[in-house]
Every structure is written in C-alpha cells, then in structure tokens.
Amino acid sequence: MALQDILKAITAEADQKITSERSAHQKRLSTMREQSEQRISKRKQEIAMQKEKKREQMRAKSEAHAQMIERNAELNKKQELLDDLFTLVIKKLGNCSEDKVETLLKQCIKSIKSKGIIHPSKSHATLLKRIAPSEQFSMGDPVEATGGFVFSSDKEERDFTFEHLVSEYLRPNTEVETASKLFNV
Secondary structure, eight states, X not given: OHHHHXXXXXXXXXXXXXXXXXXXXXXXXXXXXXHHHXXXXXXXXXXXXXXXXXXXXXXXXXXXXXHHHHHHHHHHHHHHHHHHHHHHHHHHHHTSOHHHHHHHHHHHHHTOOSOEEEEEBGGGHXXXXXXXXXXTEEEOOOBSSSSOEEEEOSSOEEEOOHHHHIIIIIHHHHHHHHHHHHHTO
C-alpha cells in the first residue's frame, strides 16, 4: 500500500505539474496571439494610412494634370484666336485704300539704300512701278503675297510683304498688349 500511495503522490504531483505547465503554456500562447494580433492590426493601420496617402497623392496629381490640360486647351484656343486676328489684319491691310498702302510702301522703299530688284505682290505691282524710283529699282517677277514686295540685290534681301511685316514687326510688338485687351489678362 505504501507503494500505491507513493505512486498516487507521484502521479498527483505529475498531474499538477502538467496542469500548471499547460496553464503557463496557454498563457504564453494567448500573450503571443495578442502581441501578434496587435502587430498585425498596427501594420494594417499603417498600410491603410499609406494607401490613403497614396490615394490622396494620386487624386492631387490627377487634378493638377486635369488643370494643366484645361489651361493648355485654353492657351491653344487663345493662340488660335490671336493667329486668326493677325491673319485678319493682313487681309485688312490688303484691302486698304491705295493711298494708305502707297504711304506704307513709300516708307518701306525709303528704308532701302542700295539698288536692286523689287518683286511686288500681284495686287501692288502697278502701284510699285509708279512709286519706286526706276534709277534705283527694277521690277522682277511678282511674289505670292497679300500685299507689299520683296527687295533683293547682290548683297541683301528684304521682305516687305504684308505677311512678313505683320508676323515679324507688328505681332511681336503688339501681341502681349492685344492678348491682354482681348482676354482681360
């Protein structure tokens, strides 16, 4: 019987140790699960914040891009309107009365100091033959232009066509002012 009691005592002590070890193990597992869940939850929050931040950046970028496209379209339309306006100026110059055109062409001719050939536009060939000094200028083949002429000599060539005068002199000197008046800039 004493052996039986010893065996019961050893078994009871082993059962108690197993129970306490099981309990300690369960506590460690619970603690590890809680810590893991906390880390996972924290990481999920970080990922969600990163996603939201990225989404906000993408939204801001797409809004900026849309604004840029809108501004470019507006600028292109304004540029097109200015092009049309200066084309209209060229046409209006071509339709000016002969005395106004004569004044302009005389000023152009006075700016030429050397002898050479004048290539008139078809619309101003007769007028240029009349006003250009024949001792300084000879008449050449007509050029395709709304009005004016092209002067050429051995040393230089100068373009006095209405298209050239408007695009190279009038437009650069008046485009900003014209745009600000047209578009209230």
